Amino acid sequence: MSTMTSAPDQAARIRDSRIQEQTIDLSATPRIPLSxxxxxxxxxxxxxxxxxxxxxxxxxxxxxxIGIFYVTADPSERTFFNFMAATNGPQGLLLPVLxxxxxxxxxxxxxxxxxxxxxxxxxxxxLAKVLGGLLAGLAAIALTVVVAALATIVAGADNxxxxxxxxxxxxxxxxxxxxxxxxxxxxxxxxNSSAAIVSYFVLPTALNILGSFWTAMAEVQPWFDLWTSQxxxxxxGNLTSEQWAQCVTSSLIWVVLPFAVGLVRVLRAxxx
Amino acid sequence: MITxxxxxxxxxxxxxxxxxxFVARPGRVTGxxxxxxxxxxxxxxxxxxLTPASTGRxxxxxxxxxxxxxxxxxxxVLLDASAQHNGRTGREILTIGAETxxxxxxxVEEMLELVSLSTIEARRRLRDYSLGMRQRLGIAHALxxxxxxxxxxxxxxxxxxxxxxxxxxxxxxxxxxGGTVLLSSHLLHEVEKIxxxxxxxxxxxxxxxxxxxxxxxxxxxxxxxxxxxPLLDALQVAGILTIPSGEGLxxxxxxxxxxxxxxxxxxxxxxxxxxxGAGLEDLFLQLTADTQREGxxx
Numbered sequence: 001m002s003t004m005t006s007a008p009d010q011a012a013r014i015r016d017s018r019i020q021e022q023t024i025d026l027s028a029t030p031r032i033p034l035s036x037x038x039x040x041x042x043x044x045x046x047x048x049x050x051x052x053x054x055x056x057x058x059x060x061x062x063x064x065x066i067g068i069f070y071v072t073a074d075p076s077e078r079t080f081f082n083f084m085a086a087t088n089g090p091q092g093l094l095l096p097v098l099x100x101x102x103x104x105x106x107x108x109x110x111x112x113x114x115x116x117x118x119x120x121x122x123x124x125x126x127l128a129k130v131l132g133g134l135l136a137g138l139a140a141i142a143l144t145v146v147v148a149a150l151a152t153i154v155a156g157a158d159n160x161x162x163x164x165x166x167x168x169x170x171x172x173x174x175x176x177x178x179x180x181x182x183x184x185x186x187x188x189x190x191x192n193s194s195a196a197i198v199s200y201f202v203l204p205t206a207l208n209i210l211g212s213f214w215t216a217m218a219e220v221q222p223w224f225d226l227w228t229s230q231x232x233x234x235x236x237g238n239l240t241s242e243q244w245a246q247c248v249t250s251s252l253i254w255v256v257l258p259f260a261v262g263l264v265r266v267l268r269a270x271x272x
Numbered sequence: 273m274i275t276x277x278x279x280x281x282x283x284x285x286x287x288x289x290x291x292x293x294f295v296a297r298p299g300r301v302t303g304x305x306x307x308x309x310x311x312x313x314x315x316x317x318x319x320x321x322l323t324p325a326s327t328g329r330x331x332x333x334x335x336x337x338x339x340x341x342x343x344x345x346x347x348x349v350l351l352d353a354s355a356q357h358n359g360r361t362g363r364e365i366l367t368i369g370a371e372t373x374x375x376x377x378x379x380v381e382e383m384l385e386l387v388s389l390s391t392i393e394a395r396r397r398l399r400d401y402s403l404g405m406r407q408r409l410g411i412a413h414a415l416x417x418x419x420x421x422x423x424x425x426x427x428x429x430x431x432x433x434x435x436x437x438x439x440x441x442x443x444x445x446x447x448x449x450g451g452t453v454l455l456s457s458h459l460l461h462e463v464e465k466i467x468x469x470x471x472x473x474x475x476x477x478x479x480x481x482x483x484x485x486x487x488x489x490x491x492x493x494x495x496x497x498x499x500x501x502p503l504l505d506a507l508q509v510a511g512i513l514t515i516p517s518g519e520g521l522x523x524x525x526x527x528x529x530x531x532x533x534x535x536x537x538x539x540x541x542x543x544x545x546x547x548x549g550a551g552l553e554d555l556f557l558q559l560t561a562d563t564q565r566e567g568x569x570x
Contacts, residue, residue, distance in 0.1 A: 023334025031341040048359035110355035117349045118372045120321045120338040271322040
């Protein structure tokens with residue numbers, strides 16, 4: 001194999017090329033703006049059948065729940081707040097799934113290969129997903145507000161607007177935003193749709209069941225169980241500072257912690 | 273230009289890429305050749321930051337890939353044509369790419385036309401694409417940002433002969449306009465036709481690299497004389513090593529040198545020609561045989 005280049009030749013070749021190597025001037029190329037990455041993430045949410053139907057499903061179920069509440073609730077119960085509160089359950093189930101799929105579909109369909117090649121700073125892609133997910137949640141709440149308001153105008157009880165304040169809207173937002181972020185966190189943690197979705201539903205439920213049997217645990221449960229700590233948010237009325245503190249600790253456990261672990265995992269992962 | 277400098281990747285105790293160094297130059301097509309599992313794809317993923325290297329560095333146009341502000345405008349990458357969402361249409365996949373890079377939508381149509389995907393095909397979802405169509409779409413995706421550098425992993429996979437011919441022309445023209453092309457393949461003959469430079473990799477190590485001419489250049493000669501034994505003696509006396517091959521002899525020496533010796537000895541040559549340039553092919557077959565799982569390739 002005398003024609004083959006020997007190792008020292010190779011090294012020399014590379015040294016030569018390094019001297020010759022011309023650095024391509026990129027100072028005129030702007031970095032991809034975050035707004036564009038968010039727009040791309042929003043587009044990716046809706047451009048597949050499954051994504052489109054999930055979004056349509058969230059919209060339709062929101063409408064349906066308000067309709068069902070209108071039909072089944074006592075006329076005096078038909079307040080704006082109650083219309084809103086009725087949608088909390090179904091949205092709270094579906095929006096986190098949206099968050100999960102936003103992350104895991106990149107792995108199951110291996111599009112992460114392309115996404116992270118076009119945007120090599122992975123944290124920016126994930127930030128765009130977080131913002132895109134929150135925007136989708138905001139849209140869902142906006143839809144709820146509009147439909148609930150219409151329902152209240154059309155068929156509301158006499159003092160239907162009395163008990164609602166801006167802080168209630170804020171609490172709804174907080175609730176759904178936590179759900180979406182938790183979905184994203186579980187998606188990042190598991191990088192697998194079924195594992196993330198199952199864990200998302202099973203773990204808190206298991207905790208809840210445990211709490212209902214074990215009274216000693218029930219007392220401390222609000223501190224670490226998100227479902228329990230968050231229920232005052234859609235009950236109306238103000239939260240005590242202890243209740244707020246419980247929202248914070250349980251969110252740390254169920255949202256911040258899995259998000260942080262998942263983030264480290266994705267930033268370090270080898271993408272194949 | 274792509275500079276790969278001492279890149280090593282180990283997984284536990286296994287070294288997938290072992291101190292790989294080479295350069296892909298502008299205006300040239302560089303073929304990255306090796307049997308399956310030789311470390312080509314891992315090296316390419318390291319180039320674009322999808323896999324962290326254990327040691328070594330790669331620079332693309334003088335930059336670390338991760339530092340590129342909008343990589344798609346400088347480097348077109350196709351690592352796996354199937355790594356796209358099955359439920360998206362071909363056009364949608366290109367649109368997402370174009371939107372990420374900040375390109376006008378007209379670019380999507382141009383690329384679809386370039387790779388001959390019809391309007392109807394572009395409307396179909398990726399799950400209904402053949403591997404060849406996926407490759408075409410992948411090449412369109414890589415070319416979206418009008419990049420100066422292309423990194424393509426096995427781009428000819430799944431293309432029919434006409435498609436391979438088309439791609440060869442496309443990439444050669446691209447290089448002629450000053451572009452840098454790095455493409456991998458596990459088929460020597462495929463790369464031989466298209467590449468200007470070759471980097472041969474086996475079991476994670478670069479075993480040969482150079483221009484195609486250098487690597488395919490033939491050294492030595494095949495000679496057959498009417499008088500077999502006298503030729504053998506004459507060459508031996510002249511200090512030329514030979515090995516018997518069929519009715520003749522194979523040697524490391526130049527045909528001209530052998531001719532000289534034969535003439536001086538007054539021998540009649542029936543045949544004297546440069547040895548067939550089997551050097552690279554032999555090496556490649558040897559590499560392949562070492563890692564071959566399904567027997568010798570046809």
